[in-house]
Amino acid sequence: GEDVEQSLFLSVREGDSSVINCTYTDSSSTYLYWYKQEPGAGLQLLTYIFSNMDMKQDQRLTVLLNKKDKHLSLRIADTQTGDSAIYFCAEKQGGSYIPTFGRGTSLIVHP
Amino acid sequence: DGGITQSPKYLFRKEGQNVTLSCEQNLNHDAMYWYRQDPGQGLRLIYYSQIVNDFQKGDIAEGYSVSREKKESFPLTVTSAQKNPTAFYLCASSILSGQGNSPLHFGNGTRLTVT
Numbered sequence: 001g002e003d004v005e006q007s008l009f010l011s012v013r014e015g016d017s018s019v020i021n022c023t024y025t026d027s028s029s030t031y032l033y034w035y036k037q038e039p040g041a042g043l044q045l046l047t048y049i050f051s052n053m054d055m056k057q058d059q060r061l062t063v064l065l066n067k068k069d070k071h072l073s074l075r076i077a078d079t080q081t082g083d084s085a086i087y088f089c090a091e092k093q094g095g096s097y098i099p100t101f102g103r104g105t106s107l108i109v110h111p
Numbered sequence: 112d113g114g115i116t117q118s119p120k121y122l123f124r125k126e127g128q129n130v131t132l133s134c135e136q137n138l139n140h141d142a143m144y145w146y147r148q149d150p151g152q153g154l155r156l157i158y159y160s161q162i163v164n165d166f167q168k169g170d171i172a173e174g175y176s177v178s179r180e181k182k183e184s185f186p187l188t189v190t191s192a193q194k195n196p197t198a199f200y201l202c203a204s205s206i207l208s209g210q211g212n213s214p215l216h217f218g219n220g221t222r223l224t225v226t
Contacts, residue, residue: 008151030210031212031213031214033214035217040219040220040222041219041220042115042117042201042203042217042218042219042220043154043201043203043215043217044217045214045215045216048212048214050212088153088154090215092213094210095210097142097161097205097206097207097208097213098144098156098159099214099215101153101154102153103151103152103153104153
């Protein structure tokens with residue numbers, strides 16, 4: 001069956017880069033997503049990458065996809081205190097419209 | 112602005128009472144979903160619906176019920192049979208696309224506390 005794994009916590013200093021990692025198991029994944037959840041709120045779509053891409057950049061966010069290793073990462077440049085949140089990785093398999101979510105990584109940004 | 116509205120934001124109930132959580136969307140999405148979120152457990156799918164008057168159980172449907180009488184609305188009832196109902200509940204919607212890009216759009220959640 002499919003599974004999406006993320007580490008639970010990441011702590012960084014303000015101004016540094018953050019790298020949040022995710023691994024998935026299903027090679028038929030077509031789209032991979034990163035969502036951000038601030039305290040007490042719903043999930044907000046940050047970015048996504050199609051499976052035939054290796055990298056996608058959007059302002060401070062860079063997504064890297066290694067299909068061979070089934071590894072996805074989200075890099076946040078110049079991390080700010082407002083970036084403190086839970087980040088969820090999700091994959092969508094071909095033929096399915098329901099994504100599989102990881103458990104989320106809590107990013108803590110300290111001064 | 113299009114979006115998903117969940118209400119209320121906070122809900123308190125006594126044990127043994129049924130409670131209904133509201134979810135409305137004006138994105139014209141066909142699919143709607145209910146997730147439960149507990150600390151450290153990520154999101155767990157309760158129910159989902161692809162079309163009006165049809166819905167399917169997710170991974171943890173026991174103790175919950177839903178209806179889909181209108182495309183825009185997908186209310187969730189937490190029944191007294193749900194053994195541990197205190198949680199954060201998230202509603203989402205999406206287009207129906209098997210091969211294409213179909214990210215979920217989420218509401219802001221309802222925090223239910225049962226004592």
